[in-house]
Amino acid sequence: MKLGPNSDLGGRYFGYVTWMELYHVMNRGVERRNITVDNRDRLRFVRDLYEMNNGNPVNNLWYSLKNPARTSTPEIVEREQLVDIHAWCLMGNHYHLLVSERVEHGLSMFLMKFNMGYTKYFNLRHERSGVLYQGKTKRVLIEHEAHFLYILLYIHCNPLDFMKGAAAWRSQCISNPTAAIEWIQKYRWSSYRNYTGKAEFASILDGSELFKHRDDHKAEMRAYLKSLQSPELTSLYLE
Numbered sequence: 421m422k423l424g425p426n427s428d429l430g431g432r433y434f435g436y437v438t439w440m441e442l443y444h445v446m447n448r449g450v451e452r453r454n455i456t457v458d459n460r461d462r463l464r465f466v467r468d469l470y471e472m473n474n475g476n477p478v479n480n481l482w483y484s485l486k487n488p489a490r491t492s493t494p495e496i497v498e499r500e501q502l503v504d505i506h507a508w509c510l511m512g513n514h515y516h517l518l519v520s521e522r523v524e525h526g527l528s529m530f531l532m533k534f535n536m537g538y539t540k541y542f543n544l545r546h547e548r549s550g551v552l553y554q555g556k557t558k559r560v561l562i563e564h565e566a567h568f569l570y571i572l573l574y575i576h577c578n579p580l581d582f583m584k585g586a587a588a589w590r591s592q593c594i595s596n597p598t599a600a601i602e603w604i605q606k607y608r609w610s611s612y613r614n615y616t617g618k619a620e621f622a623s624i625l626d627g628s629e630l631f632k633h634r635d636d637h638k639a640e641m642r643a644y645l646k647s648l649q650s651p652e653l654t655s656l657y658l659e
Contacts, residue, residue, distance in 0.1 A: 444560045447557040452513050456510065474502065506631060511609075538552070573640060592648065615631065
């Protein structure tokens with residue numbers, strides 16, 4: 421979906437001043453295995469979201485993990501961003517991203533660097549070989565208004581899979597939206613806290629128009645949880 425200043429949807433919700441095409445991106449571990457083992461892996465994954473979003477060469481294997489979301493090595497002086505990352509969520513055996521391209525073929529280049537880079541790190545650290553992901557990364561262009569309105573919320577709801585009594589959130593209403601929001605707020609490995617003033621990995625969303633113009637994400641999340649699940653949306657989400 422291309423949105424701009426003349427789009428009622430874009431203007432009403434986000435105040436866009438530029439055009440963009442949004443993509444929902446997802447990949448899962450081979451045989452549905454976990455793609456992280458511990459927080460060291462998770463921090464590395466998060467850092468790679470930042471580091472690999474760069475048209476310049478990246479010293480993939482050897483940079484420090486001391487500051488997972490920001491440049492802290494002399495190898496990278498400045499980035500030439502390939503994509504804008506508007507949302508992300510790392511789960512046990514898969515991840516979700518919401519991105520738009522900054523340069524032609526930027527998404528393909530970013531995903532190649534990101535997936536290969538993290539796989540090389542993971543294999544080296546855990547003394548394994550072979551593929552880490554189950555196949556080609558899935559990507560869906562956001563073309564429908566309903567999809568656009570709810571995709572950010574859907575991505576941020578994924579941690580409910582880990583909440584007792586809420587794992588079926590995709591197919592039923594949540595009985596306690598307040599508890600669900602508190603759970604999502606506490607989950608460290610997504611961009612939800614960036615949207616609600618609790619930023620930890622803020623630099624990943626540098627350049628995001630969604631992040632800049634989203635006013636009350638928590639209120640939107642509450643309304644979304646109360647209305648789950650619209651049949652017209654089910655087929656649009658990647659799992």
